[in-house]
Amino acid sequence: MQxxxxxxxxxxxxxxxxxxxxxxxxEDGAVVWPxxxxxxxxxxxxxxxxxxxxxxxxxxxxxxxxxxxxxxQLACETLPRDRxxxxxxxxxxxxxxxxxxxxLEGLPVDALLTSVPTYYKNRMSDEALEAYFLRxxxxxxxxxxxxxxxxxxxxxxxxxxVVRLAAHPGIVGMKDSWGNFGYLQKILYRTRDxxxxxxxxxxxxxxxxxxxxxxxxxxxxxCALPELPAxxxxxxxxxxxxxxxxxxLFTIAEALTSRFGVAGVKYAxxxxxxxxxxxxxxxxxxxxxxxxxxxxxxxxxxxAAKLLEAV
Numbered sequence: 001m002q003x004x005x006x007x008x009x010x011x012x013x014x015x016x017x018x019x020x021x022x023x024x025x026x027e028d029g030a031v032v033w034p035x036x037x038x039x040x041x042x043x044x045x046x047x048x049x050x051x052x053x054x055x056x057x058x059x060x061x062x063x064x065x066x067x068x069x070x071x072x073q074l075a076c077e078t079l080p081r082d083r084x085x086x087x088x089x090x091x092x093x094x095x096x097x098x099x100x101x102x103x104l105e106g107l108p109v110d111a112l113l114t115s116v117p118t119y120y121k122n123r124m125s126d127e128a129l130e131a132y133f134l135r136x137x138x139x140x141x142x143x144x145x146x147x148x149x150x151x152x153x154x155x156x157x158x159x160x161x162v163v164r165l166a167a168h169p170g171i172v173g174m175k176d177s178w179g180n181f182g183y184l185q186k187i188l189y190r191t192r193d194x195x196x197x198x199x200x201x202x203x204x205x206x207x208x209x210x211x212x213x214x215x216x217x218x219x220x221x222x223c224a225l226p227e228l229p230a231x232x233x234x235x236x237x238x239x240x241x242x243x244x245x246x247x248x249l250f251t252i253a254e255a256l257t258s259r260f261g262v263a264g265v266k267y268a269x270x271x272x273x274x275x276x277x278x279x280x281x282x283x284x285x286x287x288x289x290x291x292x293x294x295x296x297x298x299x300x301x302x303x304a305a306k307l308l309e310a311v
Contacts, residue, residue, distance in 0.1 A: 023063065054068050231245060
């Protein structure tokens with residue numbers, strides 16, 4: 001991998017929009033690999049700086065370890081070297097996580113987005129989590145990003161723990177998907193003297209977070225509509241008013257992710273010419289009224305409406 005044991009932080013800074021790539025399944029729950037490859041090829045033409053494989057939106061928790069590895073290999077084969085490749089690491093035990101990250105040795109992976117192990121969540125004290133992340137950082141062939149997503153994990157990483165982990169040279173940042181603006185500010189302020197970058201994972205607060213210095217975001221909306229957050233980022237850099245764009249982004253994100261989750265993201269992808277496909281049970285497909293809600297949300301966005309016409 002790039003940045004093998006040296007963990008060169010200057011190489012590990014991230015910028016721009018990164019879609020958390022979805023995994024398309026068929027009616028039998030099998031991965032449709034050509035559809036995944038087609039989506040990856042299409043992201044190359046879009047304003048994205050890289051991809052996250054095996055995140056929450058990739059249904060990593062529903063993939064066998066062999067499928068996870070195959071998905072990462074496919075991304076590494078498909079994407080040019082100027083795009084960052086992030087890989088989600090979500091396992092119940094340290095031994096499983098170590099085995100997996102060691103299997104990535106030699107692949108051009110830029111960072112490992114590491115979830116909290118949550119099966120025994122009532123035992124996951126700061127001490128337990130610190131031991132887990134530090135041991136994994138020592139074994140990993142690429143730098144670690146911590147992943148804070150309490151709406152899925154049931155656990156928020158405490159700011160105190162994040163500050164301690166930020167001191168480790170192999171832990172270069174975190175993705176914060178909570179959408180809690182106060183928490184985000186606390187993390188940013190308390191890690192500002194560390195060599196540590198916070199990537200945003202919540203489209204609902206993307207606009208306001210840019211004012212705090214956020215410069216990279218991994219947003220589910222970007223799976224279907226990467227143009228919208230990319231446009232916002234550009235407008236912000238040019239010091240333009242982004243409030244109308246943030247309202248569009250908020251409306252779409254509320255419909256796609258907050259209300260309908262991965263199935264919502266995949267349906268929006270299908271509408272916009274991507275290969276969304278189905279989810280793997282126990283995630284259910286959308287019902288007709290839910291599909292209508294997503295169609296309505298997209299049609300309210302000028303950018304999405306324009307793209308829908310082109311499909």
